[in-house]
Amino acid sequence: MSEGAFISFEGPDGSGKSTQQRLLGEYLTGLGYSVVSTREPGGTRIGEKIRDLTLDTENREMDALTEAMLYASSRAQHVAEVIRPALEQGKVVLCDRYVDSSIAYQGCGRALGGVVADINALAVGGIMPGLTIFIDIPPETCFDRIGRCGGDRIESEDIVYHRRVYESYLEIAEKFPNRVKAVDGRRGAGEVQADVRAIACGYLGQRA
Ligand code: TYD
Numbered sequence: 001m002s003e004g005a006f007i008s009f010e011g012p013d014g015s016g017k018s019t020q021q022r023l024l025g026e027y028l029t030g031l032g033y034s035v036v037s038t039r040e041p042g043g044t045r046i047g048e049k050i051r052d053l054t055l056d057t058e059n060r061e062m063d064a065l066t067e068a069m070l071y072a073s074s075r076a077q078h079v080a081e082v083i084r085p086a087l088e089q090g091k092v093v094l095c096d097r098y099v100d101s102s103i104a105y106q107g108c109g110r111a112l113g114g115v116v117a118d119i120n121a122l123a124v125g126g127i128m129p130g131l132t133i134f135i136d137i138p139p140e141t142c143f144d145r146i147g148r149c150g151g152d153r154i155e156s157e158d159i160v161y162h163r164r165v166y167e168s169y170l171e172i173a174e175k176f177p178n179r180v181k182a183v184d185g186r187r188g189a190g191e192v193q194a195d196v197r198a199i200a201c202g203y204l205g206q207r208a
Pocket of ligand 1: 014018041055071096102106154155
């Protein structure tokens with residue numbers, strides 16, 4: 001078992017999770033932790049190329065299973081190249097999206113079901129976050145925040161799709177209460193960050 005700590009951030013598009021991750025990373029670094037901040041899809045040179053493929057609005061014909069496998073491929077590379085080595089070196093890894101995103105966006109959003117968990121089990125080889133911070137904010141509120149037009153290939157899906165994704169996140173949070181901690185994302189970034197810090201520090205302290 002690795003010595004480091006793995007924390008993922010999850011939530012709808014426009015939930016502000018990237019900002020929350022950045023602020024937490026700065027805070028933990030200030031406390032003396034060695035932090036690796038990364039994201040999915042992407043996080044590696046190869047992963048960033050896969051990211052471009054999955055998010056390109058020109059790839060309208062992309063099959064749902066192809067999409068799920070591309071996200072899982074990006075993840076496998078990410079685990080091998082970044083996450084596993086960092087954990088072995090005792091670092092705190094903060095990751096913007098991980099397996100839960102695939103369960104929500106492909107498993108539920110694209111209605112692929114359980115096959116997504118199977119593909120991802122293969123991709124991550126047992127590396128799962130000990131803590132997942134779920135920025136809980138309804139997709140309708142996010143739509144209002146980021147605007148309804150444009151965005152990447154996934155963001156430009158309609159509200160019905162994003163509702164399914166959100167409902168899936170709620171199910172995941174209910175199914176894994178020890179790992180997944182929800183934070184009310186409808187408030188200002190400072191208030192959300194106070195909760196994020198308290199949860200993350202509680203988790204890191206309990207492991208020390
Ligand atoms: P991201 O860059 O996190 O977008 P945002 O900052 O707007 O939340 O993620 C890009 C998109 O990829 C996002 O719409 C969610 C989608 N996605 C999946 O559909 N499945 C996945 O496994 C991952 C990691 C992301």
